[in-house]
Amino acid sequence: ATPPQKNAERRLRALYEQLMNAQMAMNANMSQETLEALQKAARQSLDVSFRQELLTRQAVDNGDGEASGDLARSQQALRAATGKVSAGLEDAGKASTQVPQQIVALLTQAMGKMTQGVDGYERGNVLAGRLYGEDAYADLNRVVIELNRSTQSSCQGGGAGGTPSSAQRMGDMMGMQQRLNDATRRLQQSMPDPGNLSAEERAQM
Numbered sequence: 001a002t003p004p005q006k007n008a009e010r011r012l013r014a015l016y017e018q019l020m021n022a023q024m025a026m027n028a029n030m031s032q033e034t035l036e037a038l039q040k041a042a043r044q045s046l047d048v049s050f051r052q053e054l055l056t057r058q059a060v061d062n063g064d065g066e067a068s069g070d071l072a073r074s075q076q077a078l079r080a081a082t083g084k085v086s087a088g089l090e091d092a093g094k095a096s097t098q099v100p101q102q103i104v105a106l107l108t109q110a111m112g113k114m115t116q117g118v119d120g121y122e123r124g125n126v127l128a129g130r131l132y133g134e135d136a137y138a139d140l141n142r143v144v145i146e147l148n149r150s151t152q153s154s155c156q157g158g159g160a161g162g163t164p165s166s167a168q169r170m171g172d173m174m175g176m177q178q179r180l181n182d183a184t185r186r187l188q189q190s191m192p193d194p195g196n197l198s199a200e201e202r203a204q205m
Contacts, residue, residue: 038147038150045143049143052133053137082140109139110139117132
């Protein structure tokens with residue numbers, strides 16, 4: 001090859017490398033944004049799950065239907081919070097294929113059950129409202145599990161700038177919250193009248 005041809009080849013190779021580096025940087029930024037969206041959704045879903053569990057306990061304590069209006073409003077607020085989580089994931093999914101669509105489907109399913117729960121409470125049927133709420137709670141827990149898996153996959157993929165240790169911390173946090181949910185439920189079941197708790201029992205709670 002002549003000197004001009006060699007120079008042209010070098011320039012083309014340099015341009016190609018620049019384009020590849022730019023593409024890799026873009027992918028890394030998109031992966032980081034996706035990871036942050038998944039982590040945010042996991043935290044929000046966990047919070048809604050815990051509040052849904054508390055609402056279920058309130059429904060048990062008010063089985064006579066006197067507080068059904070308050071229960072309906074609380075359930076509607078949780079449905080709105082779940083909708084915000086879903087909307088955030090849908091927005092992230094427009095920019096990345098790393099957002100699992102089955103998670104959005106689970107959130108939509110949970111919102112549908114919450115809507116039915118609101119209808120039950122508004123009709124004074126506390127039992128129906130509570131049962132729909134329990135089903136929504138189960139869906140939310142599945143969402144948290146799937147988000148945890150997706151977060152770990154994104155971190156371990158190496159393109160998100162995250163590390164397996166950060167994914168593990170995220171998983172540990174969600175696991176602790178799940179155990180807290182379960183412990184709270186067992187404690188409330190064993191102590192049906194919080195007004196009569198001893199000092200020791202209040203310290204345990």
